[in-house]
Amino acid sequence: MAPTDMGEGVSKIEPRSEQRLSSAPGFGGEARADPSRGAMQKSVAGNPLSTLWANPGTGVFYYRVTAATALGLVAILAAILILSPVDAWILRCLAGAILLLTTLAAFAFVQLAKGREATIAAQRQLVDAGFETADAIVILRNDQGKLLQANAVAERISGFTSKELASSDVWRSRFLPGDQEAEEIVEAQALRSHRPIFRESTWIARNGERRSIRWSNVAMQYAPGSAPVLLKIGLDVTELRRHEISLLRNETYLRLAHRMAKLCHWHWRPDGPEWDIDPTSRRGRYVYSDETRDIFGYQPDELPNDGHDYARMIAHPEDQAALHAHYDAFRLGHDDSYSVEYRAIHREGRVLHIRETGERMRDENGHVIQIAGTFQDVTDLRASERSLQLAQADLRRSLRMSGLCHWSWQLSMDSLDGLPGVYQSSGDTADLLGLAPEDVALNDHDWHRQVVHPEDAEPSWERYQAFLNGPETSFIQEYRILSRFRGIRYVRSICEKTHDAQGRVVEIAGALQDITELRQRELELIKAKNAAEIANRSKTEFLANMSHELRTPLNAVIGFSQVIRDRYFGDAPDRYSTYAADIYKSGQLLLKLISDVLDMSKLEAGKVELFEEAVDVPSVAEDCLRMLQSRADEGQVRFERNWERDLPPLHADARAVAQILLNVLTNAVKFSPPDRCVHITGRLSDSGEYLIVIRDTGIGMSPEAMQNLFSAFHQADATISRRFGGTGLGLAITKRLMELHGGSIDLSSEPGQGTRVVLRFPQARVRTRD
Numbered sequence: 001m002a003p004t005d006m007g008e009g010v011s012k013i014e015p016r017s018e019q020r021l022s023s024a025p026g027f028g029g030e031a032r033a034d035p036s037r038g039a040m041q042k043s044v045a046g047n048p049l050s051t052l053w054a055n056p057g058t059g060v061f062y063y064r065v066t067a068a069t070a071l072g073l074v075a076i077l078a079a080i081l082i083l084s085p086v087d088a089w090i091l092r093c094l095a096g097a098i099l100l101l102t103t104l105a106a107f108a109f110v111q112l113a114k115g116r117e118a119t120i121a122a123q124r125q126l127v128d129a130g131f132e133t134a135d136a137i138v139i140l141r142n143d144q145g146k147l148l149q150a151n152a153v154a155e156r157i158s159g160f161t162s163k164e165l166a167s168s169d170v171w172r173s174r175f176l177p178g179d180q181e182a183e184e185i186v187e188a189q190a191l192r193s194h195r196p197i198f199r200e201s202t203w204i205a206r207n208g209e210r211r212s213i214r215w216s217n218v219a220m221q222y223a224p225g226s227a228p229v230l231l232k233i234g235l236d237v238t239e240l241r242r243h244e245i246s247l248l249r250n251e252t253y254l255r256l257a258h259r260m261a262k263l264c265h266w267h268w269r270p271d272g273p274e275w276d277i278d279p280t281s282r283r284g285r286y287v288y289s290d291e292t293r294d295i296f297g298y299q300p301d302e303l304p305n306d307g308h309d310y311a312r313m314i315a316h317p318e319d320q321a322a323l324h325a326h327y328d329a330f331r332l333g334h335d336d337s338y339s340v341e342y343r344a345i346h347r348e349g350r351v352l353h354i355r356e357t358g359e360r361m362r363d364e365n366g367h368v369i370q371i372a373g374t375f376q377d378v379t380d381l382r383a384s385e386r387s388l389q390l391a392q393a394d395l396r397r398s399l400r401m402s403g404l405c406h407w408s409w410q411l412s413m414d415s416l417d418g419l420p421g422v423y424q425s426s427g428d429t430a431d432l433l434g435l436a437p438e439d440v441a442l443n444d445h446d447w448h449r450q451v452v453h454p455e456d457a458e459p460s461w462e463r464y465q466a467f468l469n470g471p472e473t474s475f476i477q478e479y480r481i482l483s484r485f486r487g488i489r490y491v492r493s494i495c496e497k498t499h500d501a502q503g504r505v506v507e508i509a510g511a512l513q514d515i516t517e518l519r520q521r522e523l524e525l526i527k528a529k530n531a532a533e534i535a536n537r538s539k540t541e542f543l544a545n546m547s548h549e550l551r552t553p554l555n556a557v558i559g560f561s562q563v564i565r566d567r568y569f570g571d572a573p574d575r576y577s578t579y580a581a582d583i584y585k586s587g588q589l590l591l592k593l594i595s596d597v598l599d600m601s602k603l604e605a606g607k608v609e610l611f612e613e614a615v616d617v618p619s620v621a622e623d624c625l626r627m628l629q630s631r632a633d634e635g636q637v638r639f640e641r642n643w644e645r646d647l648p649p650l651h652a653d654a655r656a657v658a659q660i661l662l663n664v665l666t667n668a669v670k671f672s673p674p675d676r677c678v679h680i681t682g683r684l685s686d687s688g689e690y691l692i693v694i695r696d697t698g699i700g701m702s703p704e705a706m707q708n709l710f711s712a713f714h715q716a717d718a719t720i721s722r723r724f725g726g727t728g729l730g731l732a733i734t735k736r737l738m739e740l741h742g743g744s745i746d747l748s749s750e751p752g753q754g755t756r757v758v759l760r761f762p763q764a765r766v767r768t769r770d
Contacts, residue, residue, distance in 0.1 A: 137213065137234035139165075143191055143227050145184070147171060157213075157236060159206030176202050183215075190217035191228050200237070212238045255291075262377035264291030267370065286310075295354075295377045297347030307331070316343035316351065336360045341378070353379045405429040408509040409444065429512070434486030444508075453480035453488065464495075468505065473497050478515065490519045557583050610740055614649040614767055615657055617682055617692065624661045625680075628669055636674035644683040650690055651765045656737045661692070663730035664757050668696035671755070688763035697754040706749060710735040741765060 137157060140148040150162040164170050172180050179201040190197045196218040203213045213234040221228045258264060270284035288300035296303070296314060304310045307327040311320050319342035326340045337359040344352040358373035398404075408424050429435070435451065448461040456479035467475035475495040483489045495510035560579040562568075569575055618641075625639050632639065650657070668678040681693040701709070710731050731747075738745045742762045749755040 137232070137236070139232040139234070141187070141230045141232065143229065145187070148229065154234070157205060157211060158203065174203050176204070186215075187217055187230055187232075191219045191230055193219065203234070211236055212241045258289070258291050259294060262291075262295060262380075263374055264289045264295055264376075265372065265374045267372040292375070295352070295375060296344065314344045314354075316345060319343050330358055330360070333360075336362075351379075352377055353382045404511050404513045406509070406511045408507060410507050411505055434483035434489065435481075451481050453482055456480050467495060468497070468508070488516075489514055490516045553587070557587060608737075608740065610653040610656060612651055612653055615652050615654045617650050617657065617690070618643045618647065620654060620658050621661050621680060621682070621692075624658060624665055627662065628665055631666075632669050632678075635669060635672065636676075637669050637672045638677045640677055640679045642679065642681040647682055647684070647690075649767045650761055651767050652741055652761065656740070660734050660737050660759060661694075663734045664694050664759070667730060668694055668698065668755070668757075672696045672698035684766065685760075688766060690761040690763075690766050692759040692761075693756065694759075695754065695756045700751045700753045700755055701749040702751050706747065709747065710745075 135153065137154040138151040139154055140150075142148055145168070147162070147166040150165050154165065155161055158165065158174060160170060165174075175183055183199065183201055186197050186199045196216050198214065198216055200212060200214045203211045205211060214237050216233040216235075218231050218233075219228040220231055266286050266288045268284055269287050285305045286303070288303055290300060292298060292300050292303060304313055308324055311323045311327065315323050323340060323342050326338050329335050330338050337357070339355070339357045341353065341355045344354045346352055355376045355378045356373065358371070360368055361370045361372070363369050407429065410424075444464065445461070448457045448464070452460055460477060460479045463477055464475070473496060476492065478490065478492045481489050481491055492513045492515050493510060494513075495508055497505050498507040498509070500506045560583045564576045564579055564583075567576075621641075621643075625641075629639075665678065665680070672678060676697045679693075679695045681691075681695075683691055685691050731745075735745050738759060738761075742765065744760050746758040746760065747755065
């Protein structure tokens, strides 16, 4: 069937009489009956669309009438000729031939009509089948807008039957209020037009679902002069529109992601066919995305069409050579992909850090099908990395300077006690604490067992276990560790727990701080505090002693001088001479007391100067012993001397050596009970040092009393000053004078056993005899 233009262009379907689907059985035979004819007639009755082919037209009827008329006329003519009185056999033969030819022509006309009917029936069946099996909505409406027929697809999509759709209210309610009038206008235009008219609208199903339908409206008519009908074919494009919207949304998200990630993409577009991409060919151009404007400041069409030109235009001069090498290796096919980072110059002149990637994609046969890549501005990332590195360096420096290191223990939920797990610690933990790397990797229990000091390990582990199983979220404790390289160290441990949603401990994190120096400073402060308290107390005692020591000789001086001045005993020169000697003795005592105080002050101020010379120590010692002999006699104390023969002289200050010996010997005599002995010995040690040993058998001292024995204004026992007198400066002065000579004083004592003092002068001060 071929459409022809009629009137306003309404399509008309006319039968084609030259086609035949059935043939005559033979010459002189009858036409074969068509078994489908009844079926076709039934289909026509139930299918308005089939009525376009239901009437075979007037042509078949004309064929039959013409054949019957011609056959009848020829038969009459033949009968006339045969029955004519003319006795001519030629006429009779002619009449028979005409009759035969006419019969054959009529038979041919009849067969032609039957073939035409078969063709129309076949076409009608084809249209019916297409109507019902088409994967689209097919609806037939007349020019009055009444629905004549709808196929199964229309019923399935709408949820209504054809009979229900024939209702005007149901049909109109399938469209949105604004779409119904527009659809009617399009249908009216289609009925008047010579071409299909397309429109897309929303179709509402029975269940309220809205479907996007693309309608094709075309006018058709049964026969010339008949009223046209409207054939509406609708394609359900709902999924297509959803995919388009999803694609548009994804493209929008992709562009947004590119902008947020400062990313743009490019691909190579060859001049020839897309499937013929030659990596080494320069016939083509680069196509850049719009984001290049945001990254480089250039429009996509402003960027060069060649990689080397791009490198010269965009890349930093110091990075161009490396970028050229990457481009050449990729273009020549040495690499199918590349990733390079370089510095670029923005259009405004600022320096950018760009990460560029490129990839050559191939099909299963190895042919290149696409070349594409990306640019990404990683300037902020690199700046953040630098800031992070600086911050980490500052943190490590701060931790190292403060003696801190951190650790974390991610516990395993597979074991009953949560151990073992994954342990991590800062890299400087071993260095800060003086531990070996294998010590740092120990778990908590082994740490306490192998690293913590044995005296602190058990209590520390118990406190840690109580924290681990208890409600507290943080915990601080201090303990000692045994460092392999730094000995015993004091550390402060700070721990915190992290719980999961079920309340289980999943991580313990903390920090260790080496507080050894802090502890030492604390101890030093405590010692200094104690020393200050002792010094304060000693000064108080010293002042009390000094007041007593000064008051006693002063009272003697004042009393005896008044007796002499007032001549209290008359004319008694001998008695007054004795009193004068007592006054002299008291004055000497006052002078010694004041001299000790002044000497101590000068020593503490560092203003004592030594007048060094060759000193014969035994001779100086004998002078000191003579000065103390009277006091020794009063206390019934003896002196024993034992000097090594031929002792060399000592290069020292003679007055200072005498004061040192006098202070030590005075104490030995003062603290020795009657009938005891003070021993003084001098010799050279094996190392060449000059040793003077003074030993008594007096009251001795306890270890506690000896701790601050060489401190100024201190005496081993406060009661001693009351029993024996003295300022408590003698040994302090002696120690400082020995240190000025580069020597030392060693003192050992036991209560009730006496005291032994060793004065040790260095070898450098021993002079050889000439």
